[in-house]
Amino acid sequence: MAGDLQTLLGIDAPIVLGPFGGLSSIALTASVSEAGGLGSFGLYGYSGDRIRETAAALRAATGRPFALNLWLPTGDEVRPDEVDLTAARDAVAPLFEAAGVEPPSLPASFLPSWEEQLEAVWDAAPAALSVVFGVPAPGVVAEAHRRGIRVLGTATSVAEAVALADGGVDAVVASGAEAAGHRVSFLRRAEESLVGTFALVPQVVDAVGVPVLAAGGVADRRGVAAAFALGASGVQVGSAFLRTRQSAASDGHRAALASATDTDTVLTRAMSGRLARGIPNRAVHTIERAGAIAPFPAQNWLTGAFRSAAPHDRDLVSLWAGQAAGLSRQDDAAAVFAELAAGLPR
Numbered sequence: 001m002a003g004d005l006q007t008l009l010g011i012d013a014p015i016v017l018g019p020f021g022g023l024s025s026i027a028l029t030a031s032v033s034e035a036g037g038l039g040s041f042g043l044y045g046y047s048g049d050r051i052r053e054t055a056a057a058l059r060a061a062t063g064r065p066f067a068l069n070l071w072l073p074t075g076d077e078v079r080p081d082e083v084d085l086t087a088a089r090d091a092v093a094p095l096f097e098a099a100g101v102e103p104p105s106l107p108a109s110f111l112p113s114w115e116e117q118l119e120a121v122w123d124a125a126p127a128a129l130s131v132v133f134g135v136p137a138p139g140v141v142a143e144a145h146r147r148g149i150r151v152l153g154t155a156t157s158v159a160e161a162v163a164l165a166d167g168g169v170d171a172v173v174a175s176g177a178e179a180a181g182h183r184v185s186f187l188r189r190a191e192e193s194l195v196g197t198f199a200l201v202p203q204v205v206d207a208v209g210v211p212v213l214a215a216g217g218v219a220d221r222r223g224v225a226a227a228f229a230l231g232a233s234g235v236q237v238g239s240a241f242l243r244t245r246q247s248a249a250s251d252g253h254r255a256a257l258a259s260a261t262d263t264d265t266v267l268t269r270a271m272s273g274r275l276a277r278g279i280p281n282r283a284v285h286t287i288e289r290a291g292a293i294a295p296f297p298a299q300n301w302l303t304g305a306f307r308s309a310a311p312h313d314r315d316l317v318s319l320w321a322g323q324a325a326g327l328s329r330q331d332d333a334a335a336v337f338a339e340l341a342a343g344l345p346r
């Protein structure tokens with residue numbers, strides 16, 4: 001039911017800008033919210049203070065609802081004191097040389113704590129908290145609801161969608177294998193959860209009683225119309241917004257997206273230690289050839305050091321992109337939003 005999501009989230013059109021962990025921008029999130037959709041902002045790796053600053057900047061940029069996105073802890077994240085990075089460091093040595101920086105020494109922790117991030121999200125009071133990599137604990141859902149914050153969970157399979165709905169989330173993002181970025185599977189291995197959007201959405205719609213957002217491969221009015229024909233109540237879109245004026249994507253990333261074809265993306269663990277979809281470049285090839293990838297989040301921290309030293313180098317940054325990236329346009333975010341909205345049921 002199309003109306004459910006608008007009422008639930010206080011938005012005019014059921015179009016959600018996907019969060020981009022590490023690459024969200026205030027300008028893009030705010031412009032999608034201003035256009036009447038739900039702009040999301042990815043908080044991966046953000047400290048509590050940075051989350052509060054981000055929320056303040058979003059509020060200054062828009063009075064409309066927005067979502068904040070967190071990665072749930074899965075319990076298998078390695079800590080700096082328990083990981084041997086010798087082989088992974090050797091594998092990335094040529095990439096540090098190309099970036100012109102030295103590999104960093106180990107930090108006290110790779111990521112801020114979940115508790116620190118969650119406290120800051122409560123203070124930020126977004127319209128919605130979206131989460132990936134699991135089902136939020138009952139206490140988290142209850143606290144969000146007590147504060148009037150909606151909870152969106154992300155599923156890559158029917159079983160994950162059912163687990164999320166049973167866990168009390170208000171809506172499920174059904175993320176097909178076409179989608180850009182990480183495969184956020186949590187019940188089975190990501191490699192065993194590569195259901196395409198066309199197959200995933202109707203089966204999730206049949207299995208859960210909450211609104212379902214289709215994510216993965218939706219990039220224009222045709223994708224939006226197809227998602228609603230499959231029973232979705234809304235869409236979550238990433239790649240189609242990556243080349244907009246408001247996106248934080250680097251010049252190298254934009255160039256790669258501009259020439260991307262349907263077959264140009266791969267799933268790789270090379271950049272972060274977790275499986276993710278993007279356009280392979282020298283960094284991915286170098287790491288995969290060496291065959292030494294540290295577990296998450298150590299690998300993400302390690303590659304982050306050369307990525308941030310060469311943010312516009314297409315050979316060195318993460319080129320996250322979905323299979324429909326070839327449909328992305330260099331345009332204003334409002335124009336991309338209008339194109340998507342043209343596919344909504346009337």
Ligand SMILES: Cc1cc2nc3c(=O)[nH]c(=O)nc-3n(C[C@H](O)[C@H](O)[C@H](O)COP(=O)(O)O)c2cc1C
Nearest residue numbers: 018019020021042179180181216217238239320322
């Ligand atoms: C650079 C980048 C980073 C992403 N990071 C996150 C993230 O941190 N959390 C999340 O829920 N989804 C993340 N995603 C997925 C998007 O929010 C969205 O669901 C996905 O792009 C939809 O598929 P599409 O690209 O085919 O439209 C990311 C996508 C990109 C392109």
